[in-house]
Amino acid sequence: MSVAACLALYGFAVAVLAPRLLRLVEHGGATPRVALAAWLSSIASTVLAWAVALAILILDLATHRVSSVPHRFMDSCLVHLHDAVIGDYGLPVQTGLLLLSGVAALAAGLVAARLVRTLMKARRTTHEHARMARLAGRHHAGLDAVILEVDQPAAYCVAGKPHTVVVSRGVLSALEDEHLEAVLSHERAHLEGRHHLILALTRGLATVMPRIELFTHGAAEVARLLEMIADDAAARIHGRGTVLQALLTLSGIADGPAGALGVAEVGLAVRVERLAEPAAPAQRTRARVTLTAAAGAAVLIPLAAVGVGVMGLVICPPVG
Template sequence: MSEAVCLLLYSFAVVVLAPRPLTRLTHRGVVPQLELVAWLSAIGSVVASWLAVPVIVIAYVITDLAHPGRPVLDSCYAQLHDAATGHYGILVQSGFLALTGFATCAGVVLLGRVGRWFLLARSTTHEHARMVRIAGRHDAGLDAIVLDVAETAAYSVAGKPPTVVVTRGAIAALDHGQLSAVLEHERAHLAGRHHLWLALTRGLAANLSRIELFTLGATEVARLLEMCADDAAARVHGRPAVLRALLTLSGIPEAVSPVLGMNGVDLPARVERLIPPIEPRPGVQARLLLGAVVAVVIIGPLASATLAAIGIAVCAPLPG
């Protein structure tokens, strides 16, 4: 039972302590792929810890019931067992059972809400892709759906099949190299299944809106996914083409400094990182630091459970 307590303590520490340092560490987008892994690892380790706790408790209960002649397997479980059976009085028993029922219901409701959010997002995305294919025309040369509208826009929609959408206005505004960079950016989203990560993180943020790890995490994951797609396009078509395309689609003159107040979510950061730096970016240092963060958040739950399992118990037996 100590393993469950250790996992809860670990997840509480990550939820409270991780969001702000992670935000400061990843805000520049120096290595967006690794920064994305750091956020997803932190979020995933907390969710995995929460899911593991009831499994551990159930396993202890089943093991104890299967061996009724043996002493209770763990002192923590012994205390919980006594509380549930009324050994400490009816008040403690009622409170314990109410808390257990509330926690179980909360977990089931949370899983249901996140699952429903994900299914709704998936259904909406697939329906949008279907409607776009009906409204637009497929351009074999671009391998994309072209919408006959004057607005400059390009985006990708996960569906069956996944679809890249570009407007007539964007095609007219971009030169060949810029248009190719935009299409490569959108294909990188589809190839990396970025829509899946967005749906999962936004689902958690919507249903756990008071937990900063999930709300900040959803925002940072969306920003880093855009930077990953920018880098994928830049590797093929070069940073200048991606930068000019981004500015053109945003309706911003190239002469405008990216540090001025520009509209668009995270657009200044994306533009700034595409401009060649005066000094080399601290890539190696950032990679080492982010690698250490990823290692900690991945190893943390395993280390917590292992230490508890080999005898470093959080709960001690009651005296007497």
């Protein structure tokens, strides 16, 4: 039960501290891939820590397992909690704690079910939009994209079967050939990197747990970092200046449909700044080191807590 308590507290600590810490050490998107790994590690480790803590707590209460040594870290109060659950402090207390555990498990189940529904709805929406775009537009074999016959500039990609890159006639008119190729490379980088899956999951968590800043702010930061990663992929092919000019040309486009990844919709000011003035090598190194340390801590701390708990059971097994 000490492992469950440690993991639960760890999850709350990361949920509160990680957004502030990661904002301090990101260095303006100097290393977006490492920053993305740090955000995803923090989000994933928090969810995993809470899920494992709840599972361990339910298992301990169901099997009446508890350490017989009440003087280790946190064990004393957990022994009392265990005794209350098995009825040593009377039926009302036992019933109340069991009901509380049941409500916690039910709440976790409802959150998980809502997350699954949210992800399935997002998948249906994007797949339907991709299908409708293919029906409404015409496929351009040379560009490997669907062209919509509308004057309003729009360029985005949506997941589907198959995935679809969509550009409007307005974009074809606004961009020169090299800038158009940069935009298409940006969108293909999103699809090849399966960025839509990452966005769906982070936005789903933000939807089902809107009061937790790690998930809400994390979803926005992940979206911004994915755009930077796609910018860098396009810049490696066409050059930073070409991507920068394409972004500036399309900076006034309207938002794309829900679930779409548009080239000039997210974090435009920061993206333009980092393309115009790339981070110095020392700044990239500093950002890489600090963000790697943050990501490593997010992953290793819960694993260490579980490891300590397992070692404790091996060295001091519970007395039947």
